[in-house]
Amino acid sequence: MSSLRTGFRCLRDIRQIGKVAATAQWQPTSKASLAYRPKQAINATRSITTTAPRLAETTTTEIIPSDLEPADQDQSAVVQVPYARAVPVSPSYFSRKPIFNDAFVIVQDLARKYARLPIIPRDKVTPTAWRTKEQYRLAVGEHVKGRDYATCMKLAKRLNQIHPDLMPEEVTAGLLPFKREVNYYLNQPKIQPIDQYGRSHGVGKRKSSVARAWVVEGTGEVLVNGKPLSEAFGRVHDRESAVWGMKLTERLDKYNVWAMVSGGGTTGQAEALALAIAKALCVHEPALKNPLRRAGCITRDPRKVERKKHGHVKARKMPTWVKR
Amino acid sequence: MIIREFGLRQGRNALAAPLRRGQQCLRALSTETSGTPVATADPAVEAALQTNPENPTVPSLFARTAKPTRRRPVAPDTTKADWETAQQMRHNLRNVGAQVEHRYSPSDDVTLELLMASQAHMGHHASVWNPANARYIYGIRQGIHIISLEQTAAHLRRAARVVEEVAYHGGLILFVGTRPGQTQIVTQAARLAKACHLFTKWTPGTITNSDKILPGIPVEIVNEHDQPIGGFNQHLMDRRALVPDLVVCLNPLENFTMLRECSQANVPTIGIVDTNTEPTWVTYAIPANDDSLRCLAVIGSVLGRAGEAGQKRRMEDAKNGKVTWDTPSEIKQFMEIQQKRARWAKRAADEEAAASDTSGGLNGNSSGGGATKDSEVFDESMQELQMEVDAANADDVSPQLRKMARRTD
Numbered sequence: 001m002s003s004l005r006t007g008f009r010c011l012r013d014i015r016q017i018g019k020v021a022a023t024a025q026w027q028p029t030s031k032a033s034l035a036y037r038p039k040q041a042i043n044a045t046r047s048i049t050t051t052a053p054r055l056a057e058t059t060t061t062e063i064i065p066s067d068l069e070p071a072d073q074d075q076s077a078v079v080q081v082p083y084a085r086a087v088p089v090s091p092s093y094f095s096r097k098p099i100f101n102d103a104f105v106i107v108q109d110l111a112r113k114y115a116r117l118p119i120i121p122r123d124k125v126t127p128t129a130w131r132t133k134e135q136y137r138l139a140v141g142e143h144v145k146g147r148d149y150a151t152c153m154k155l156a157k158r159l160n161q162i163h164p165d166l167m168p169e170e171v172t173a174g175l176l177p178f179k180r181e182v183n184y185y186l187n188q189p190k191i192q193p194i195d196q197y198g199r200s201h202g203v204g205k206r207k208s209s210v211a212r213a214w215v216v217e218g219t220g221e222v223l224v225n226g227k228p229l230s231e232a233f234g235r236v237h238d239r240e241s242a243v244w245g246m247k248l249t250e251r252l253d254k255y256n257v258w259a260m261v262s263g264g265g266t267t268g269q270a271e272a273l274a275l276a277i278a279k280a281l282c283v284h285e286p287a288l289k290n291p292l293r294r295a296g297c298i299t300r301d302p303r304k305v306e307r308k309k310h311g312h313v314k315a316r317k318m319p320t321w322v323k324r
Numbered sequence: 325m326i327i328r329e330f331g332l333r334q335g336r337n338a339l340a341a342p343l344r345r346g347q348q349c350l351r352a353l354s355t356e357t358s359g360t361p362v363a364t365a366d367p368a369v370e371a372a373l374q375t376n377p378e379n380p381t382v383p384s385l386f387a388r389t390a391k392p393t394r395r396r397p398v399a400p401d402t403t404k405a406d407w408e409t410a411q412q413m414r415h416n417l418r419n420v421g422a423q424v425e426h427r428y429s430p431s432d433d434v435t436l437e438l439l440m441a442s443q444a445h446m447g448h449h450a451s452v453w454n455p456a457n458a459r460y461i462y463g464i465r466q467g468i469h470i471i472s473l474e475q476t477a478a479h480l481r482r483a484a485r486v487v488e489e490v491a492y493h494g495g496l497i498l499f500v501g502t503r504p505g506q507t508q509i510v511t512q513a514a515r516l517a518k519a520c521h522l523f524t525k526w527t528p529g530t531i532t533n534s535d536k537i538l539p540g541i542p543v544e545i546v547n548e549h550d551q552p553i554g555g556f557n558q559h560l561m562d563r564r565a566l567v568p569d570l571v572v573c574l575n576p577l578e579n580f581t582m583l584r585e586c587s588q589a590n591v592p593t594i595g596i597v598d599t600n601t602e603p604t605w606v607t608y609a610i611p612a613n614d615d616s617l618r619c620l621a622v623i624g625s626v627l628g629r630a631g632e633a634g635q636k637r638r639m640e641d642a643k644n645g646k647v648t649w650d651t652p653s654e655i656k657q658f659m660e661i662q663q664k665r666a667r668w669a670k671r672a673a674d675e676e677a678a679a680s681d682t683s684g685g686l687n688g689n690s691s692g693g694g695a696t697k698d699s700e701v702f703d704e705s706m707q708e709l710q711m712e713v714d715a716a717n718a719d720d721v722s723p724q725l726r727k728m729a730r731r732t733d
Binding site: 078079080081082083084085086087088089090091093094095096097098101105108109117118120145148163165166175177195242244272294295298299301315 | 326327403496516520521522526527542543546563568649663665709731
């Protein structure tokens with residue numbers, strides 16, 4: 001069987017077409033999309049000679065420009081162009097999610113193009129704050145399907161594993177829509193200072209009490225609101241609570257504490273003080289943070305008085321049921 | 325919450341753990357008191373204490389128990405250098421090896437050999453065939469239908485011609501391939517032909533209910549050189565969604581809804597028809613194997629190249645002053661209405677100016693009569709204008725392209 005070519009001798013040769021760079025129809029995305037068009041696609045000039053010899057230029061649709069004579073030149077706001085037609089801005093127009101699908105196509109192309117670059121293991125990658133599906137939906141305003149987004153994120157995370165020294169710029173740009181603006185993984189906790197007198201400051205809260213404690217190296221004196229511990233707290237349990245962090249780490253005789261407590265009752269004040277002292281202690285000796293946390297001195301107890309609800313006697317208590 | 329027992333038990337263990345901190349920390353951790361209970365955050369005092377031979381600098385307890393931390397020496401990261409070396413070696417060794425005398429180089433044409441190599445001839449099992457495809461079937465081999473590649477080539481040629489002419493006449497082409505793996509084929513074809521692509525599910529109603537499905541998806545107005553023009557904001561807000569002028573479908577079996585909508589809206593379709601597909605669903609069928617991605621890639625790129633050729637011809641003609649498409653009627657009407665509005669606004673302004681002149685010179689009576697007459701005329705013309713606007717909004721005229729692309733035989 002002979003090839004098609006013998007039958008198509010009369011037809012035009014369009015081999016040169018592939019060498020001409022396509023002008024951009026899609027203005028916003030053209031640069032990105034054309035940039036990593038696979039090389040093969042550009043060279044693949046193989047094509048069927050489907051074009052019949054051009055008929056003597058079809059005259060039916062021919063329109064000579066400037067047949068629309070402008071009515072008045074004064075109005076600059078009025079558009080006067082001989083030819084205008086509407087085209088979609090994005091090639092994903094009919095998919096209803098043009099922004100996501102354009103980004104997805106870019107990610108897919110990048111994943112294909114840079115599949116061979118060396119990668120680093122997942123745990124070595126700089127932590128990246130990815131947008132969740134809901135965040136992406138909010139940011140873009142398109143209702144992206146979970147399945148599509150998961151597929152896209154899989155590729156994006158694989159691209160993100162490329163060795164940082166070899167990471168191409170276009171990959172960084174292509175992944176940008178899927179990252180959050182602020183990478184909260186890179187946030188550093190603020191280092192609390194020790195002031196010029198050797199004091200560290202800590203604030204603790206519990207129930208409705210607030211405690212501020214200044215801890216300084218010393219001999220184990222504790223002053224709460226200007227009073228020694230035994231006067232500030234009548235209950236032994238409360239006294240123990242207040243200096244619990246120091247007691248458990250055997251620091252009771254090494255630091256002096258000067259604290260101010262306000263609000264709430266004695267239990268709240270004592271435990272607020274424990275939190276404040278523990279925090280201030282950590283400033284002096286950061287290594288103590290773990291044992292203090294295990295002892296429960298670092299964690300803020302979030303329980304508060306529950307509000308009263310209408311229809312209830314107290315927060316949860318219901319009125320007694322009365323038969324009529 | 326303070327955990328008393330746990331803290332007493334665990335706190336000592338934690339304290340006994342080796343410390344990575346420096347000297348200050350060890351000093352603070354020691355149980356031995358250092359005699360002088362002074363706050364020593366001052367670096368000078370600290371240094372004095374450290375260097376004082378009377379005060380032991382290193383507290384004994386933890387220094388004795390602490391294990392030396394084992395640290396592996398970190399090897400320098402040579403990944404980048406290695407990668408570059410490997411690339412260089414690949415480049416250098418490219419020409420090493422046996423000389424291949426006869427190698428297969430595909431011709432510029434799509435030949436029957438190429439179609440066969442891409443498995444375009446493989447149909448489905450003979451039992452699942454659609455008898456309407458009988459004319460595309462060459463025979464049965466080992467129970468499956470073999471598609472006649474001559475038919476495939478002829479139909480492919482016709483379809484490519486259609487794509488090229490639609491592109492040439494500025495039509496909006498849509499490539500659809502919704503099976504997994506067809507994304508690349510579809511996007512590449514769309515990129516070549518400057519067309520649209522769809523690789524996810526076709527939302528039912530995208531054509532027939534486009535006022536609900538596609539509002540707010542950005543559209544721009546371009547001139548004959550495909551450069552965007554401004555000044556159409558009002559029109560873009562009011563206009564209806566776009567409808568494709570040609571749809572190329574790689575898997576018609578899964579896209580019946582879309583093809584049905586296209587036929588309702590008079591949009592011509594090109595589809596790849598396997599032996600089990602109904603060929604009348606599409607306007608231009610291409611009998612081929614729609615289960616082979618290789619075959620789809622060949623057909624998709626042929627059609628994409630055809631579209632590219634059409635676009636190129638169109639741009640060249642536009643450069644020479646020949647425009648192959650007509651401004652759609654809704655845009656034309658919008659522009660006319662704009663011009664008319666401007667004209668009337670100007671006339672009203674002129675008349676106002678004239679009226680103020682006459683009232684300044686003569687009595688107010690006659691000038692008042694003239695003004696009312698003018699305003700009546702103005703109102704009438706505004707009504708006429710409004711009617712035209714309504715007509716334009718109601719009008720749903722598709723471009724002539726569809727007529728052109730419709731089957732003519």
